Structures are given as C-alpha cells and as structure tokens.
Amino acid sequence: MTDDIQTFVGLAVQLADTARGEVMPRFRTGIKADVKPDQSPVTEADRASELAMRKLINTTFPDHGILGEEFGSEKTDAEYVWVLDPIDGTNSFVTGKPLFGTLIALCHNQIPIVGIIDAPAVDERWIGAKGSTTTLNGSPISTRDCDDLGTSWLYATTPDMFEGDNEAAFLRLRAQVWRTVFGGDCYAYGLLSSGHVDLVCEASLGTYDFCALAPVVQGAGGIMTDWHGQALTLKSEGRVLAAGDAALHEKALKILASDSKINA
Secondary structure, three states: HHHHHHHHHHHHHHHHHHHHHHHHOOOOOOOOEEEEEOEEEEOOHHHHHHHHHHHHHHHHOOOOHHHHHHHHHHHHOOOEEEEEEEEHHHHHHHOOOOEEEEEEEEOOOOEEEEEEEEEHHHHHEEEEEOOOOOOEEEEEOOOOOOOOHHHHEEOOOHHOOOOOHHHHHHHHHHHHHEEEEEEEHHHHHHHHHHHOOEEEEEEOOOOOHHHHHHHHHHOOHHHOOOOOOOOOOOOOOEEEEEEOOOHHHHHHHHOOOOOHHOOO
C-alpha cells in the first residue's frame, strides 16, 4: 500500500499542476460566474479545470472512480475514487481574493487516504497521505498544541453556512473560544495544519469540500471528523470539525453535541 500511495500522490500532484494551468490564466481577468441550480457560482475555470483533471485520471487509472463538484460521479462504487473540487472558494476567485484552492482527494474503500490543498494564487500546496507527515511546499508541518477553548482560534468560511440547530450549536462553540475568524474556505484547514489556527467548524459542505482536507489535517497531527466524532468518508454528511489538538477536539465536540437534535 505504501508504494501505491506514493504513486497516487504523484498523480495527485500532476492533477494539482494541471488545475493550476487552467485556473491561474483566468484569475483576475474579469471572469464572470454563472449560477448553478443550487444558486452557487461556477466559472469557466471551474469547468475547464475539472475536465482536465478527469481526463488525466481516466487515462492513468481507468478503473478508478471520480466524484467532482461540476460534472458529477462515475464509478463511485470502485475501490479507489478521486474526489475533485476544482475551485474551492469560487466567490473568492471571482472577486480577486487569492485564498481559493483546488482540492484533490483519493479515497480507498470510501476513506480518504490522499489529500491536496493547492492554493495557486499564493503558491502554497499542502499534501497529506496516509502514513506520511503532511508537507507544505515540500517541508513537513504540524499542528500546534492547544487544549483550552478559551485561548483557541476558530475558523469558519461564513456564518451563512449554519442554519437552525446547526447555527445554535456553532454559536455555542463560538461563545467558548477566544476569537472566531470567517473566510478562507479550504485555506483555513491549511492554516490549522501549519499550526496557526486551532479549530475549523463548518456545515453545509459537499463531499468534494472535505475529503481532501482530512488527510492533510491528520498527517499534520490534527484530527478531523464529523460533528458526531466519526471518521469522514464518501458517505459523511456535511458537518465537519477539525482541530490541531485531540483534547480540544473532544471539548468542541461536546459543545456541538450538547443539543439533543445535533446528538441524534
């Protein structure tokens, strides 16, 4: 498996390079966004990037499955499934903010084993893989110790992603931490993995939004689960909690689950 993972990491790096080649020539060019049925934005860069990555996967590993944000799923019952988000943070991309990223994951029997967060506009790439230490631009990184909610920094992309019981749970957690910062999309998980942030708590995510993040966070010494503390898989729901410190993660989980509706 170790040799296989290194081969898969090599392809994931090629995919990230391929995505950069489609995304960056279109960045800050006045590119327009179309509106998808779920009212989220999508651009020519999203589509071209995902198509190019899909072509490379199908050429290299034709028996592997693919789940992508823009072009759906194929062979997702396969042993190996790639999960692609060509631009995580399309709002940032369209408005010229450089903290968007390409997310690339490989799942083995539905469990993420390889993950890349590629932030091309700032030339930063996090690579995580089962059994290896996460790297940032080739250098090993680690999360930081922080088991005290009262001194922790919490990130979430936007307060708008929390509604109803999810919002109530998030507000309970927010009330216990030192500071909450919004924005960043996938970049926040890179910051956590690099030891700059303590918690990331989010809801309303798609599978392509979180699969690549788990190997990166875990390979840096952190922990990332759903709100029930269960490991993330292709079948997980869209509520995730990442922490750099296991004790902090446990405390945050208890706060999120203190409502019976969240804990159900």
